[in-house]
Amino acid sequence: MPEHHPPIARLRSLRSVALRTTHCAESAEFYHEVWGLRPVEQEHGATWLRGTGPEHHVLQLQQAAQNALGKIVFSVATPAEVDEAARRLDAHGIALVTEPGKLDQVGGGYGLRFGDPEGRLVELTADVEAVVPDDPDGHPAVPRKLAHVVLNTADIDTVCEFYTRVLGMRVSDWSEHQMAFLRCNSDHHVIAFNQAPFPSVNHVAYEMPSIDHFMRGIGRLRHHGITPLWGPGRHGPGNNTFSYFADPGGLVCEYTSEVEQVVEDAWLCRVWRRTPELSDLWGTAGPPSKDVRTHMAGVPDPGYTAWWYG
Structure with missing residues (x-):
């Protein structure tokens, strides 16, 4: 053993x-x-x-x-x-x-x-340097923190085993055997893995203080002529709001709010079916388009050894 x-x-x-x-x-x-x-x-x-x-x-x-x-x-x-x-x-x-x-x-x-x-x-x-909080619950519709990172993986079971066994994270929910949502604190997930042909960045999400800030942030992007790739809507796993955009380099960024909070002793991991009704509980966003899927697929990531040592 x-x-x-x-x-x-x-x-x-x-x-x-x-x-x-x-x-x-x-x-x-x-x-x-x-x-x-x-x-x-x-x-x-x-x-x-x-x-x-x-x-x-x-x-x-x-x-x-x-x-x-x-x-x-x-x-x-x-x-x-x-x-x-x-x-x-x-x-x-x-x-x-x-x-x-x-x-x-x-x-x-x-x-x-x-x-x-x-x-x-x-x-x-x-012991990272301290900064003065910029009124995180104030009026401006700007993110207060990094909510989660979603990464594509060629082997979801191996990476989940590593992040739970080695890093002590917990699996909050599964989206069938396609996505795993992992937490390290009371937030439903701070990292998630999506089964894919190769490792890459899927998207990065930033948390807004409230659903009002979330919607006003989407409005600001529309004012700049930028419309969502997918959203707004509300996910089943995590119960968080979502609206996805692409940055100038083609990487996907998400506004989110109201991330579900986990009570450790009471939480039961669930397996969600991958249906439009569960990926968007509001029914406002529809299923993700081919365009958003292409953006979230990204390009193969060779890993840090391709640049860290050379």
């Missing part, structure tokens, strides 16, 4: 996502001027942007030859937990990409990095 090792850490939240994009400058302008995020730093073909919440930044954009995931960043409570995560990763037989220590990057912090089974770069951080 294989030796059992505990999860490497208690993940507190999804902190940020880094995206590699063929249109960094145009996308940075879009996420600031249209989407509502605020730049906190720009350097060497990269931009870091924040929401109205307390995270230093929620999105990093990096100029690249093709669209890809840069990294996913989760928070842990203390540097000591980062050090313990390193010891437990070793027990799991998982090599570190970056040893525990102070991070020489925008926002600073103390952290480490490692790869998942399909070559995605995962970062755990503590």
Whole structure:
């Protein structure tokens, strides 16, 4: 019987996502001027942007030859937990990409990095620089935080096993055997995996403070001549509102609100059928079009080893 090792850490939240994009400058302008995020730093073909919440930044954009995931960043409570995560990763037989220590990057912090089974770069951080919240429940229709990241996978069972066994995440729901929704806190999901021919970025979702902010955000994009690829509507799994758009690089971004909150001791994982009635409970969006499916399919992501070491 294989030796059992505990999860490497208690993940507190999804902190940020880094995206590699063929249109960094145009996308940075879009996420600031249209989407509502605020730049906190720009350097060497990269931009870091924040929401109205307390995270230093929620999105990093990096100029690249093709669209890809840069990294996913989760928070842990203390540097000591980062050090313990390193010891437990070793027990799991998982090599570190970056040893525990102070991070020489925008926002600073103390952290480490490692790869998942399909070559995605995962970062755990503590002690990231504090910022003053920008009135996250105020009137402006702008995102307050990163809600979730959805990733396409060529092997949904392997990645789900890794993120639950190694990272201690829990599966909240399944959409048949096509999508898995995983949580690390009370939010229904902070990451989801979609079975596909190859690994790639499906979409990134940003949480609005309320359904009113959600609708007014959609209105602002319409004012800029940008209409949804899909939505507005309300999903079955997660019970969250949705409206999907494409950024200038072709990556899909989502406004969402009212994400279902999980009570750990009472929650029962469900398997949802993949029907229009369950993918959109309101019945306003209809099934996703071929265009939105093409955008969400993305392009094959070779993983961090294609650029991190060279």
